[in-house]
Amino acid sequence: MKKISSRTIARALLYLRTLETLIRDGKDTVSSRELARITGLTDVQIRKDISNFGKVGTPGVGYNVAELKKVLEDIVLAKKVIRMALFGAGHLGTAILKYPAFGKQKLRIVAAFDRDKRKIGRTINGVKVYPVEKAPEIIRKNRVDIGIIAVPPESGQKVADLMVLSGLKAIVNFAPVSLNVPGAVSVRDIDLSIEFLSVYCDTQK
Amino acid sequence: MKKISSRTIARALLYLRTLETLIRDGKDTVSSRELARITGLTDVQIRKDISNFGKVGTPGVGYNVAELKKVLEDIVLAKKVIRMALFGAGHLGTAILKYPAFGKQKLRIVAAFDRDKRKIGRTINGVKVYPVEKAPEIIRKNRVDIGIIAVPPESGQKVADLMVLSGLKAIVNFAPVSLNVPGAVSVRDIDLSIEFLSVYCDTQK
DNA sequence: AATAAATCGTGAAATTTGTAACGATTGCAT
């Protein structure tokens, strides 16, 4: 089977999100044209993306919403629950712990870690905060899939090292620092300053 | 002058972030090789990116850190202060208001808006929360550059419409919904669920 | 039943993005 690119997968997740709202609205079928109108992409790209996953559409009609959702989910979200561990229970970390959309999805934060003794032992939105030292054990025991870094930049690399040591293969990094990790580990950097500045630059030139 | 792509600009902002830490560490010069090691990119890409901005390096030596910083800033961050307005003072919105890295940079949140009467009038980290209806006036008066959407998905489009109406040309959207805006408006979507799921998918296939 | 309209899937073309190769320049050691 052909390997599916990272960008295609990101779009597939966007299609899934869109399909869920279409289902809520009671729609049975949707065309590539309409998906394009909603998502802001082009119809060709949507057809091409979906064709990566199999022949699921009907010419003259479009895609069956429920069927397309199932096909996309089977490929990009085979697992029932994806477990995450959060490092850093500060403002941003707490906001992530309380992020409501995770509840409706397969994403679940199973543990939080912090250095601050005052935070350790507390429970935030049902998730307990542990001392950082306990991370490897807890991550292994809970079969955590994704590590989230929401600590200050000067601690970012140390946390990343600990994640790698604990066997994590996927990291989402909100700390404004470049992480050094083995090639087998995927990192997604989200530096809020860079995100804000870059959308602003887009409008300038 | 050649137009610089959006991705190149995002990398330039990453270089800037890196240069700032190098300056803090007292380094005078840096080579493309070392920048590559730090950022995880390749040295070729870094040389190519920088060459877009002019001939700033010295063969055999590398780049003068201060000079490179100045050149990158002049091009991607000509403005002294970039003003932002936040919509939605919930958990995520509050975390953004309290995000410490903005303080050290040119980014400043000048106003927050919310529907909730209990939040209106409060001040969070020095930023006042106004009722949404006041947005157009306040945005115009403060010459806001970027709008941040941190409201629930069902209100996302309404807020986006208001932003467009208020003359904003750059939007960062944390609401998990696709926005419909005129072509002249740049939108950067950050759907936390999609970010987490996509880095997880990267490790799977 | 035949025609028209809508829409998918896909190979080919075009565009964008990233990589490699290498001449040119600089500083250092001898």
Next chain:
DNA sequence: ATGCAATCGTTACAAATTTCACGATTTATT
């Protein structure tokens, strides 16, 4: 001074991504 190692900037090349064009299929209409 000369040779060597380091490193930039750039042209040519390769790979990835997107767009185009169009045949094939389905539904609706007359």
